[in-house]
Amino acid sequence: MAVTEVMQKLRAFAVCALALGLALCALRTARADESSGSWTGDVEARGNYYLERSTRVMMPAARVNLESPGGFHVRASYVMDIISSASIAQTGGEEDGVFTELRHGIGQMAVGKTIDTGGAELDMRVHGTYSTEPDYKSLTYGMFGSVAFNDKNTKIGLAITRVDDTVESNIDPSFSEQLAAMTFGASFEQLLSPVLKLDLGYQLQYMYGYLGNPYRRVLVRAQRRPSGELAGGLPVNEAPPDTRWRHNLEGQLAWYVPQSRTTVQLYMRLYTDDWEIQALTPEPRVYQQLGRDFVLRARYRFYTQSHAYFAPVDGTRYPVGYEGPLTSDPKMMEFHSHQVGLRLTYKLNALSGTAANWLSNLELDVSLDRGWSTSSFDDYWLGTLGGRITF
Amino acid sequence: MFHPSLAFCALLVSLGAVGCSHVRPYEREYMTRPGMDSESEEFGQEFEAHVQNAREGATGRGSIAGGGCGCN
Numbered sequence: 387m388a389v390t391e392v393m394q395k396l397r398a399f400a401v402c403a404l405a406l407g408l409a410l411c412a413l414r415t416a417r418a419d420e421s422s423g424s425w426t427g428d429v430e431a432r433g434n435y436y437l438e439r440s441t442r443v444m445m446p447a448a449r450v451n452l453e454s455p456g457g458f459h460v461r462a463s464y465v466m467d468i469i470s471s472a473s474i475a476q477t478g479g480e481e482d483g484v485f486t487e488l489r490h491g492i493g494q495m496a497v498g499k500t501i502d503t504g505g506a507e508l509d510m511r512v513h514g515t516y517s518t519e520p521d522y523k524s525l526t527y528g529m530f531g532s533v534a535f536n537d538k539n540t541k542i543g544l545a546i547t548r549v550d551d552t553v554e555s556n557i558d559p560s561f562s563e564q565l566a567a568m569t570f571g572a573s574f575e576q577l578l579s580p581v582l583k584l585d586l587g588y589q590l591q592y593m594y595g596y597l598g599n600p601y602r603r604v605l606v607r608a609q610r611r612p613s614g615e616l617a618g619g620l621p622v623n624e625a626p627p628d629t630r631w632r633h634n635l636e637g638q639l640a641w642y643v644p645q646s647r648t649t650v651q652l653y654m655r656l657y658t659d660d661w662e663i664q665a666l667t668p669e670p671r672v673y674q675q676l677g678r679d680f681v682l683r684a685r686y687r688f689y690t691q692s693h694a695y696f697a698p699v700d701g702t703r704y705p706v707g708y709e710g711p712l713t714s715d716p717k718m719m720e721f722h723s724h725q726v727g728l729r730l731t732y733k734l735n736a737l738s739g740t741a742a743n744w745l746s747n748l749e750l751d752v753s754l755d756r757g758w759s760t761s762s763f764d765d766y767w768l769g770t771l772g773g774r775i776t777f
Numbered sequence: 778m779f780h781p782s783l784a785f786c787a788l789l790v791s792l793g794a795v796g797c798s799h800v801r802p803y804e805r806e807y808m809t810r811p812g813m814d815s816e817s818e819e820f821g822q823e824f825e826a827h828v829q830n831a832r833e834g835a836t837g838r839g840s841i842a843g844g845g846c847g848c849n
Contacts, residue, residue: 434824443828449820463820539800580804583813591836632836638815642807649812657835665835673812681811691834717834731811751821763832772821 423455425777432772439764441471457500459511467519489519498530507534521600523552532573543573555600563596581642591632598624604712608703616703625712626696632659647675657691663718665691679736683729683753690722701762716762727755727768748775 428451436443449463467489498511514527528547534540547569555561569591576584605619636655643650655667671685696711697718698704704712731751738746755768807813830836 430820432821432824436824436828445824445827447820447824537799537802539798576798577800577805577808578798580800581807583808585815589836634836640813640815642810642813644807647810649810651812655835659834661834663834665833667835671812673810675811683812689829689833689835694834717832753821755825759832761832768825768828770821770824774817774820 729753
């Protein structure tokens with residue numbers, strides 16, 4: 387076993403041990419508080435499904451949130467990713483074949499404490515996540531802190547997150563590269579009126595290491611035909627730059643209309659990075675209460691981006707004499723997409739006051755989205771089925 | 778389309794918004810209604826953010842780690 391692999395396992399173990407220790411401390415404190423209060427929290431389970439021309443992803447997921455009367459909170463989640471994809475590279479053959487990959491072991495642990503001083507509230511959390519699949523290991527950990535003040539009308543949050551990934555290849559056991567990232571985030575939440583809320587967020591991320599895909603091939607030294615088109619070329623591995631600075635600014639305005647029991651949400655995201663990709667994502671949503679038990683959500687999402695400065699003009703080939711970074715990644719190209727979706731949520735209010743009263747806080751939801759994309763990933767479907775119970 | 782100085786503008790908007798309003802605790806009933814409380818949808822959005830991050834050059838919402846989706 388390589389030294390770096392051992393170090394990574396030790397680091398993952400240390401983070402998990404720290405999270406577990408803090409969780410146990412929180413639980414112990416919470417039990418001590420049980421005589422004077424009660425636990426609150428929620429349990430959520432979801433089944434997610436994504437389908438596009440060449441890839442299908444199924445992802446069952448579960449999460450538990452617990453908060454003790456003393457203000458300690460613990461969160462744990464588990465996600466499994468079952469990916470079926472048509473790929474020449476990963477099957478190692480000459481033709482397209484279907485391979486299925488399983489990603490699991492993602493345990494997102496977060497523990498923290500909320501301190502309420504009356505007019506203000508301080509919240510501190512640490513979190514860690516480890517995920518593994520045959521050709522990718524990822525460890526994410528960090529801290530988040532927020533303070534609510536101005537009679538809790540205003541909330542400011544700061545976060546710092548570290549990512550340590552190992553990229554491997556299913557067809558080349560000797561391939562192993564490292565990818566790391568640091569993310570700094572700031573958030574701002576403001577109540578503007580009893581029916582209007584503003585959220586703003588900014589994230590700055592620095593990535594370094596191997597930022598490519600070991601299966602992706604690029605054609606270089608292509609010949610230019612008299613018509614101007616590129617043809618032929620020699621296949622080589624993708625080689626994007628090994629550093630990347632990313633800026634992300636997002637804002638959301640939510641407005642509740644009591645007369646019609648409607649919420650209108652306007653979300654906007656602006657993105658730029660030093661690979662010269664710029665992106666814009668507006669997403670309006672409408673939530674409509676239907677009777678006592680149902681809520682219908684309708685939304686539209688538009689996404690548009692420019693291409694990376696090193697993206698090939700035709701998407702796959704670089705001409706003779708080109709010596710810059712190489713990619714054939716569809717998400718490095720210019721494209722846009724439209725997505726529409728509906729979600730229906732049903733709360734089991736009808737069970738209130740019956741023998742199954744404890745289920746009256748259960749919410750079930752089903753959603754279906756359809757996306758149209760001009761990228762080579764093509765159009766897609768997105769569906770989810772979920773249940774969440776609060777207590 | 779986007780410039781980091783916009784983040785500074787957002788900061789100024791934020792500071793301006795702080796002094797503009799004061800909602801009392803008993804006036805916050807509507808803040809728990811669907812669509813007003815974004816935290817309740819956080820977990821549901823993680824999957825979507827995960828697949829989008831693998832197919833779009835931008836990044837943002839979501840916190841699921843790893844390559845996944847045959848995208849690393």
